[in-house]
Amino acid sequence: MNPTLRIQRFTNPGYPHAMDAVIQGGRIASIQPHQDLADDDATSIDARGRLLLPGLIEPHIHLDKAFLLPHMKEDVSSIAEAIASTAVLKRSFTKTDIAERAKQTLYQAIANGVTHMRCHVEIDPIVRLLGMEVMLELKAQFQDRITLQIVAFPQEGIAKQPGTEELLRQAMALGADAIGGITYQDEDVEMHLRTVFNLAREFGTPIDLHADFSDDPQMLAIRTIIHMTEAYGLQGRVSVGHLTSLGSLPPAQAEPICQAIAKAAIHVMTLPATDLYLNGRNDTHRLRRGLTPVAMLLKQGANVIYGSNNIQNPFTPFGTADPLDTGLLLAQTAHMGSKTDALTLLDMATTRAANALGIRNYGLRVGADADLVLFEATDPRSALYERAPRSFVWKRGQLVASTSKTTAFYPVQH
Structure with a gap:
C-alpha cells in the first residue's frame, strides 16, 4: 500500500x-x-x-465561559469578583451563545496546532446541563479536527448549591470524561472532595480539580487531595489546577508537599495567565507572582503542565487559545529561560500533557x-x-x- x-x-x-x-x-x-x-x-x-x-494539548480551558468580555458591565479585580461576575453572566447563556463562543475558541486552538483539549463545563442549578449538552454536540462535531475531553465542573460549589450533586451525576451519565471539583467554594472541603472522589469511583473516570487558588499559605486542600488519591487508589488519575497557595509557603514547608504530590502521581496544571492576574493583589510591596512552585515540583518529580484556563472573560481578560502563549508567559515568570527549559516547556504542552489526560497512541x-x-x-x-x-x-x-x-x-x- x-x-x-x-x-x-x-x-x-x-x-x-x-x-x-x-x-x-x-x-x-x-x-x-x-x-x-x-x-x-x-x-x-x-x-x-x-x-x-x-499535536499540542490544551489540558485546562473553559469553553463555555470564553469571550465574555463584551458582555461584562464592570471589570473585576479578585477571584471572588470573577466568580460573582460569571454567575450573573451565565444566567443569560443560551445554547447558541455558548456554541458560538466555544467554536470561536476551538477554531483558534486548531489553527494554533492543538489536537487535544480538556474543557471544564459549568454544572449547577443556574445553567443546569445546558453547557454539557453543547459540549457533547461540539465533541462530536469537531472529532475529526480535535479530540475534546469534558469535565463536569461545579463552579458554584456542591453543598453551597443544593441539587448540584445530582446534576453532576446526570452529567457523568451523559458522557463527561472526568469529574471536577473546586476546593475553595464549599466550607467543608473534605465533604466536597469525598463527593467528587465517590463520583469518580462510581463512573470510573479521572478527577480534575480546581484547588487552592489563593496566595493564602493556609489554604492547603492539597493535603486532603493527596490523602484521598492514595486512599481511593487513584494515583495517576487526579489533576489539580492552580495550586497557587503552595507558592506562598516557605520552601521548607512546601517541599514535603511537593514530594507527596509526586509520590501520589498527581498532575499539576499551572494556569499562569489567570494565576498571575488575580493573585498577589493585596500585597503592597514585593508582589508575589501567584504561581505554584513549578521548579520545586519538577525537581521532586511531579508532572507539571500548563493551560490557558480562560479566554477573555472575568477571570482572564487575555488569551488566544495558543498553548505557546501560555508557555512563553510561564517561561518568563517561572525563570525558565535555558535551552533545557525550552524543551521542558514544549514537553509540558505535548507528552507531559498527554500523560495527564491519559491520551493513548500519542x-x-x-x-x-x-x-x-x-x-x-x-x-x-x-x-x-x-x-x-x-x-x-x-x-x-x-x-x-x-x-x-x-x-x-x-x-x-x-
Whole structure:
C-alpha cells in the first residue's frame, strides 16, 4: 500500500538528524533518516529542516465561559469578583451563545496546532446541563479536527448549591470524561472532595480539580487531595489546577508537599495567565507572582503542565487559545529561560500533557496517531519564544489547518 503522506526533512529534539515520516491510515507508519526518494503516489511535504512536534494539548480551558468580555458591565479585580461576575453572566447563556463562543475558541486552538483539549463545563442549578449538552454536540462535531475531553465542573460549589450533586451525576451519565471539583467554594472541603472522589469511583473516570487558588499559605486542600488519591487508589488519575497557595509557603514547608504530590502521581496544571492576574493583589510591596512552585515540583518529580484556563472573560481578560502563549508567559515568570527549559516547556504542552489526560497512541513515534504540527521554525526556542506560525496541522493524518505569515518591506521615498 502506498503511503498517503510523507513529511520530509523535519527536525525534532528526539532525533539527531533530519528525518522523514510516513503516514498511513491516520497513523505514523515509519520514521527514518532523510533520504531522497523517487516520486510515488504519496503527498509529500518538504519540511526544509523545520520543527515537527506531536499535536499540542490544551489540558485546562473553559469553553463555555470564553469571550465574555463584551458582555461584562464592570471589570473585576479578585477571584471572588470573577466568580460573582460569571454567575450573573451565565444566567443569560443560551445554547447558541455558548456554541458560538466555544467554536470561536476551538477554531483558534486548531489553527494554533492543538489536537487535544480538556474543557471544564459549568454544572449547577443556574445553567443546569445546558453547557454539557453543547459540549457533547461540539465533541462530536469537531472529532475529526480535535479530540475534546469534558469535565463536569461545579463552579458554584456542591453543598453551597443544593441539587448540584445530582446534576453532576446526570452529567457523568451523559458522557463527561472526568469529574471536577473546586476546593475553595464549599466550607467543608473534605465533604466536597469525598463527593467528587465517590463520583469518580462510581463512573470510573479521572478527577480534575480546581484547588487552592489563593496566595493564602493556609489554604492547603492539597493535603486532603493527596490523602484521598492514595486512599481511593487513584494515583495517576487526579489533576489539580492552580495550586497557587503552595507558592506562598516557605520552601521548607512546601517541599514535603511537593514530594507527596509526586509520590501520589498527581498532575499539576499551572494556569499562569489567570494565576498571575488575580493573585498577589493585596500585597503592597514585593508582589508575589501567584504561581505554584513549578521548579520545586519538577525537581521532586511531579508532572507539571500548563493551560490557558480562560479566554477573555472575568477571570482572564487575555488569551488566544495558543498553548505557546501560555508557555512563553510561564517561561518568563517561572525563570525558565535555558535551552533545557525550552524543551521542558514544549514537553509540558505535548507528552507531559498527554500523560495527564491519559491520551493513548500519542507522540512522534511509529504506531501513534498522526496528530502532528509543523512549525515555521527550525528549533524549539524559536518555536516557543516567537510563537512561530503553525505551517501545517494534521489530525490522524488529515490536514485540518495551515497558516502562513508574510511581511512586506517597502523602499522609503526621498
